[in-house]
Every structure is written in structure tokens, then in C-alpha cells.
Amino acid sequence: MSKIALYIRLSVEDQIDRDESESITNQRSLLNNYLDKNAEFKGFQREEFVDDGYSGTNDKRPSFQRMIDEVKNGIVKTIIVKDLSRFMRDYIMLGDYLENIFPFMGVRFIAINDGYDSAKEKGNGTDLDIQFKGLLYDFYSKDISQKVKTVADELKKQGKFLAWSPPLGYMKDPNDKHKIIIDKETAWIVRKVYDLALEGMSLGKIAMLMNKENIPTPNKRKTELTNMDYKYNIISTEAREEPTWTFGTVAHILSNENYTGTYVYNMQERSVLNSGSIKNIPKEKWGRVENHHEAIISKEDFDKVQQIKEKNRFLKGKNTDYPWRNKSPLQGFVRCPTCNHILTLTQSKHVRKDGSFLYFKYFRCRICKCNNVEHKGSKVELLEEQVLSLIKEKYEEVDTNKNDAVNLKELEKRITKLQDKKMAYFEKYKLGKMTKAKFVESKSNIDEEIEKLEEKIKVSLTTQEVVKGNELTREMMEKYIDSVICENSIVQKIIWR
Template structure:
């Protein structure tokens, strides 16, 4: 049965302001349209919801899943409330309407904009569609700048804008822009600083807190809010609970909020991705709220950690570069992804930080052994040097043709060529690209090779890698 996708999106800025764009109202509108359309009665419906994501970026979880299903041929129709729900970048949206969806055979419908790619004569090139997209793009950028400016003004006046304060603090019931000490868990924070100053490492502190079953930051957040943290749960002593880790202890010891400092604008969005800003650009307001530890205690803890790191750097393992299997290796016991480290001999290995924090006896698993096993299993799918060179040339030809198509589109927009001329040339280029892509796929048929693995090949064939407590591993391949 063919599937039709209902794509619903609501940005953070609209969450409390635009009732007409709420997820519920979008769902009702799209469902009513499908119920009243006889041609869609036999279609299976599937929802893709991005609640709290900007339309200016494609880095949205549900959007990425939707496009993956589209490319896999699972979705053949997409229905949205209007074009801005799908995307606010008018150039990128034009590319989807004009190139991507027609190439993949996907029918795209935007109800309020009365756009249906099946009945559109020019594949979305009518003057009103690009103009409307352009207005949506300008609107999104204008709103974003105004919201950002207003929030920065409030932050610089000392108003705490975080939705939930750090472990050890609560929102002031009298003023939602202030935080007060959470007396129930603040002693835990003070104890962590004291243990660190006394010489105990972050991992040892985590193990001690876990043995005593001390409440964790995530568990406290679940008590005071509706937040859920299922991914950080672990089975301990026949019950499922959150655990302390080396990382959670380190986050507390490094957080300047505990000495009364309000630290903000430490991160920023660049092209839809949240990026850490340089520390020199962080903004601070000293003595903005009541401190849990004094500034002297905070500085002593930092010096103690630096001292221990100086001793450990010559003997303990260090983080290494990501490998081609990073993100695919999981612990059999707790189900968490394993961390990749490197020992003094420069040998990479995976180990479970969660189980180690629980004092479980676990062995690490060497990276080279995992890679060797996968290399042997997938050797028939690796490119030979000749193939690699041929595919590179084909890729260059495809990119050249796509660039030429964009140039033609710009010439059409600038009225240098007519729509008929543009569409004829576009069809010819699309045919060339299709033929090149077919030859590219033929060239990548399985052949024997000794060339190393790539991240793309591993992700295409490996589901996950499971490591047990003895360090033995099993590679689970995709069917």
C-alpha cells in the first residue's frame, strides 16, 4: 500500500503565540483534507512531527526521517499545511519543488498555498510560489533576529532564561527569571566539590555516588519537571534508574553557576547547527544569584582537577579521533554507546563509561579487531583503485551538470531565457545525470579489493556492534 506523509512543524518562537499553526490544528486540517479526498482513501498515512524546530534549516529529526523514507521509495506523497511549514529557505525549497521531488516521483501538496505538484504546470516555477517563499524566508529571519535581540537584552539584565536551572537550583516561584538554591540536593553539589579538592577523581566520585544510590541530576529534573531521560537509564540491582557518570560529575565541577555566576551565550546556531562559541566570547554576570559554593572553593576544585590531569596525561588513556565504526558500538549490559579511547601504545579501544561508573567489571574491546572483522566480511563491497578513479570522474561530471542546471534556472529567473527553453534544457540535463548515476551504480558492484573500509560502506551494511563484559564483540549486519 502506498504511503502519504503528513509533515507537521512548529518552531520555538511560535509555540506560545500562533494558535493557528499548532501541531493539533495542522493535524486536523491535513486529516480533514485526506478524509474528504476520494483519491487518498486507500493510502496509508504516516505523521512526521518537528515540534520546536526552525524551518530555516533542514537539520530537523522528523524531516530527516521523512527524506530518508522518500529516498527509499516508502513515501510517494507529502502533505503540509503551507510551504513555510516544510521549509522557510526559499532557495532550498525551490530546489526541492523543481528538482528533488520530480526526480524522486514525489507528489507535494501545500493546502493553504493551493499548491499541488501534480497539477502545477511549471513544477513550482510560477511567479507567486517563489515570491511567497521569499517572503517566508524574510519573515523567518526578521523574527529570529528580533527574538534573539530581546532575549539578549533580558540576559544582560541578569534574567535567567534557561527553562530549567542547573542541578542544585530551582526556579524562584516568585520570579521565573530568577533561580534559588534547591536545599534538597545542594549538599550533594557541595560534597562533590569537597571530594574533588580532597583528591578524588571524577570517575571515583561517580562510583561512590552510585554505590550510595545518590539522586542524579536527571532524576531530580524528572521530579521537578516533565522531562524524560530514558536514554540515560541503566539496569542496576534489578531496578532501572539513572546513574552518575564521570561526565555528569565533571559538568558540575566546571559549572560557574555554583559560585553565583550567570554564564550565557556560550553557544550559537550556525546554519541550523548548535556550535560552541570560543570562551573569550562567553558573557558573564558575577554574583547574579546565591552561590552554593564560594569562589575560593570553586577555584580550588579547578586547580585540583588540573593537577590530576597533569599526572594522568602521561599514563591514562586519552580520547582519540573518531573511527569508521564510532556511534555503532554498544554495550551488551546497559545498551549505551561505547566511548573510543587511546592508550599509551596508540591503540584505540572501546569501553563503557556507564558500567565503569557502576563499578562493574568490564573489559575493553580493541578497535583494530572490530575493523578487521568488518573488513573481512565486506571485502567484496570495497572499491578498487580503478573504480575509485572512474567514480570520481563520474561524480565530477554530475556536479558539473547540476551546476549548469542551477545557472539555467538563474538565467530563467533573470528573464534571459523563456520557461520553455529552460524546461527543455533542464529535461536534457536530468537525462544525462540519470544515465551517469546508473553507470556509477554499475561500477560499484561487489568486487574483491584490499582497500580499507569507509564510513559510508560501514553505515550501509552494519546495523550495530555489541560488546559484552569480557570484551568480545558481535557485528550485526543489516538484512
């Protein structure tokens, strides 16, 4: 017997608003009471799918995805929710589920408070009232997201520390989660970094020294304080099992004004609706609360370090302002054979006899350098020549005999006919002239045939193409190569796509 899925969701916005009617407990009670009162659901197995703290503006929710997987496997045939907004706040995506996906999968969908039951709808669509409600929820979610940001900004202005974890050297006050206090176990690390910088030591050398002395990294301490797993963004190498200090780690600490006792916030703008959308805010627009917490670094020492950094900074403008800084097509593809980390493009400057400068670009491993592991840099020009030669060697060996070339136009015509045929089957299914099982079988066979034809086209295009020109391009790299392992200006291995 198929299951009835009880989908329950409580978002971050609901938790902030503290609306008791939206709580997990109340949603669970409402759904079970509805099922208990309707005899048609008697004896059906029930399973809860709960997403606590997830937004309804997309489907990137663990329990939601697990429920959809069971729908695909034919385990769940009925879904019941408190209202449409619990299931989805995106108007377009909600409509797709109600009008296309669920009718096709034979799933009954019930939204209690909205009075919606797909089994009682005419056809496979939704009435006008439900469509307007979906649109309303979509607008509502965007309005709520702005309200959440406004409330958070007001709390920050009052000095409430809202970040998940404070910077290295601080910890949350056990008695007040909105206050930070000095972490005696790590504050000395911050002072050491600033002392080394004031002595004139470069960022790279500071990182090397911290690794040599096995000093804990910020992420390691953050893991201890929050019990969260940060392994996904902790860099380590075969030569060093402990997390690694890098140039960037040191630079971040030396740029953090929070160490002066000033609470600095809103340095970036993060979208509530799209967690991946981040925009940097100009420094002059950052929020600040003076004398907010105990300082680890004096304001004078912080300003001195900023002056030293500015004085030692070779670049005074954007990377694109310098002709020698033009990016190599190899950037992001070349990796270190020791630690497999992506190599960094650097430069060296030589003075000509006439006083002008000559620049050479190199790929170097900053991770090995920070760990005092020997790595010999590679000249960019030499690597580009080798990679271009290897690409030509591999793809010019392909037999491009025109007599064996596949007629691409004929293949494309066959694909178009198959797609038309699939659409015709779908129309028959919708009109009740074809069973669901027969449609699924026919569709699967057509999709398999289309996939084979598309693969033939791909192979044909590859065999007919001869890499031309004497310059390596980004397009070539993205098309043919996954990564290049190299050191000392020698390509050791190419991993092809």
C-alpha cells in the same frame, strides 16, 4: 473522496513576537472561511495538520511529515495554507515542492494571502511574483532568527534565566519562570561532590561513590521537575537499573560557575535555523551576571576545585599534541560485553631505566568502573592485531577467480542506459504522451532493475578485493565492521556490516 489538508504552523519566533494574526485560531478561521465561501470545496472532508512551535526553515515537523505521508498515500489531494511562509521558509525547498513534487503527485496547493492556487497556474511551475516571495521569506526567516538571538541576549543581561532547566541543585521559581532558587532536595548532592573533590578524590572515584550510595543523577531530578522524558541520554547498565553517574557528570558539576551565585550564559552559540549546529565560545567571552541567585558553593571553594583539577590534569594541551594519544582505528567500535557501552581509550605510563617514559594504550569501560563492576581492560595493539586478522580471514576466503568476475564496465553501461530511459519516460509524461499510472509503473520497474545491477557491482567489487597490508585502518573498520565486543585483550565477537 480525497481530503483537503489545512496546514497551520506557529513558530517560536511568532510566539515571541506575539502577532495575533499568526495565531493558530486565526489561521484556522481564515482557512475554513475560504473553503466555506468556495462552492467547489463543498462536501470535501477536511483535516487539520498543526505544528505549534516549529520553525519553517526545514521540513522536520511532525504534522508536516504526517501530511506528506498522506499525500504519498493518495489520501490528501489538496493543501491549503494562510501563506507560503506557513508552509515553508526555505526558498529552494519551497520551489521544489511547488514546481516538482506537488505537480507530480497531482496535489493542488493554495496559499490564500499570496493569491496562489496551483490549479490556476500555467504548466507546473510558479510565476515570478511567487518565486520572489519565496526568496523574501527565506531572507526574512534568517533576519528573524538573528532578532530572536538579540532579544534573548538582552534578557539574559537583565538577569532573566532563559534555560529550559537549571543545573542540579536549583529549580525554577514557581512565581517567576525567569528566576532560579535552591532545590533543597538536591543542593546537598552538589555540596557533597565539591567536598569530595576538595578532599582530593578523583572524578572517577567520586562517580563510583555516588553510584555505590545510589545518589540521584542530574537527569533523574530533571525528569521529576520538568516531566520530560530524558531516557534517550540516561546511561544505565545491567548491573545497575538506576541512572549512572559518570566521570563526565562529575566534571560538569565541578566546572559549573553558576553554583557560585553568578549567572553564566552564552557558553555555546546555537543556531536558531539549524538546531544541530553548536559552537563553543571562549571562556573569556561568556556572559556573566554577578550575585544573580543564592550560591550553593562559595567562590573560594570553586576556585580551589579548579586549581586541583588543573594540577591533577595529565594533559596540558590538546590530544593531538601527544604522539601516544594518536587515535586507534578501533575507537568508537569496541564495546563492553557487560553493558554494551563504547569503551574509552586510556593510557598507562611506565618509566624506563634511562628515565624516559613508555606509554601503553588500553580500552576500558568507564561505565562499569563507575558502578564498581569488574571489567578487565584490553591492550589496543593486541585488539588491532586480532581484528585485522579476522577481517583478512573473512574477506580473503572469497573466491576471486577472474573467469567468474562480472564485467563491471558492462554493468555500468547498462545502468546508464536505464537511467536515460527513465528520463525519456519522464519527458513523455510531462508532455502528456504518457499517463501518470504508466509512468509510475515504468519508473518502478527501471529502478528495481538498476538496484539489482548496483548490487551485482557491489558484490563483484567485494569478491575482487583482497585486504592488503599489515596495519588496521579506519577505512577498513568503517567498511566491514559495525562493532567489536571485547574484554581482557580478547575479541569475543565481531558484528559485521
